[in-house]
Amino acid sequence: SVKAVVVVTSDKCYQNSETEREFAETDPLGGNDPYSASKAAAEMVTHAYRASFFAKPDRKIYCATARAGNVIGGGDWAEYRIIPDMVKAISAKTEFKIRNPNAIRPWQHVLDSLSAYLHIGQKLWEGKPEFEGAWNFGPENHAYFTVEKLVAEFSKHWKAGNIVMGIDSKYFSEAKVLKLDSSKAKRLLNRQSVWNFSETVERTACWYKKFYTENTISCANDLHLYIEKAKKLNLNWATGEI
Template identity: 40%
Template sequence: MAKQNGRHGDMMFNNVYKDKKVLVTGHTGFKGTWLTTWLLELGAHVCGVSKDIPTKPAMFEELGLEHKIQHCILDIRELEEVSAIINDYEPDFIFHLAAQPIVSESYKNPIETISTNVMGTANILEILRNYKHTCHAIIITSDKCYENVEWIWGYKETDHLGGKDIYSGSKGAAEVIFHSYQESFFSDSNCNIKLATGRAGNVIGGGDWAADRIVADCMRAWSVGDKVEIRCPEATRPWQHVLEPLSGYLSLGQGLVENANIHGQQFNFGPRAEQNHTVKELLYDLSNFWNFEKTSDAYDVTDNIPFHEAGLLKLNCDKALFNLKWEANLNYHQCIKFVSEWYYTFYKEKEDMLDYTTKQIREYQQEAALKKLKWCC
């Protein structure tokens, strides 16, 4: 199992991850791959648990991470097998990202979505209930856990949970399970297990090839000269680069180490308010990096809308700012640049993508240092 020396990650997140054992579930997915890469940059030892390589191509394979970490292929729903890995590895931190993450897939396979997102989370909490070592666990759900009433204000952590689709319901249920486990088994302030949940959404970035995600759909089409079909061009989203919520999750892990009051809490992580843009605006800005002569060559609008899609959903992140001193780093145009340049480099430049991904992480850290954000000081 390889470990980087953390030279470029020194003092990030107050060095709480350096030389620590970190277990990441869902490590072969889009967010999991970025998180694994960042943890290696921070000098952590990483063990990953995922049921498969979810896409082709897959960022995890393109970066060659199988040879950099302890790599385990296992379904998070297999309680005894996952328990054996965790108790053998003895992690100091757990980031639980493993999930069925696609809304459209939840309509096709609702039971699998519920069992993965709810029972997968319950399994991690059940394993931690009997875990004998000190561990800080960050349970990742989604901004879709909220009952979305399409209001213009950001949702707070105290707002109602729910959802009009199976995916949203499964994420709301995962939050309820977390709360019940925390109150039942981890409420003692002297407990060896410290837990919190992180909620984020509308995450974009290089290396996402999942089905029915707008950026992934664009890059698949544009890389071969095709148009992309979009369903809801006027739908508004608070787009954020994947490193934004990951900096929040890593800050949350740091908070669990340094502040007893963080234990058992829920936190939203979202972009700046000015990052609300329509799908149409997003595609226009992304397409500028692909040298289309006119925007109409980049996409077509279709009226084929097979499932409900929210018109607006954004988060209030005041709690993260107050308790963790966390705030978003990139503006919208920086976000678009990071995303576009990663894909353009992959498809057109043929660089070593682990080196390039690490380069973007370092650029993100440097930008945060210029802003004097707490986690990088």
């Protein structure tokens, strides 16, 4: 039977008033667009289940929600995603359009978020109620960058020259500034980003370039490099000292 549940929502579940402050897990939920509102709703539904059905003494189920920053990494082919759209434009030598070049986001590698989900899941599986509830997982040291900076960094590591970039004129409501306070995860789980912003973008660019030029999928190599770097940083989830 189920013993632990990790529900992944999004950093966009917060009621965003477009300030420069970092959102903490205790901040109000909300959403000014359907996507954000749906993630806030998922948080509320999860809370209701945790406080009712999952709290039965005879079959306790430990439950947490994970709110990760904007993830990038190899293998993402979803539509209307900045990295896949950029890669397709570079390979086809066509114009790459972005909605909001000045939007600020907490970029992180997908392996950071995935390892965090596994980490909190293990704590719940061990039956530790103090790890229930909401968790932010984002880059530390205020590593926030604009979409335009992400594009420039990706272009540098791809060595594609200047990417032909245009502005998508279609209106789409989304937050201009989004920042996460991940101090809870740092304090209680010893979480931190394994790769910094430049390394994250470099590994992402390398993955796609190898795919297009060598027909190679380098997930296993990325995972090996990621874990080895985590061990050097003495992160407990990588060293087996959780």
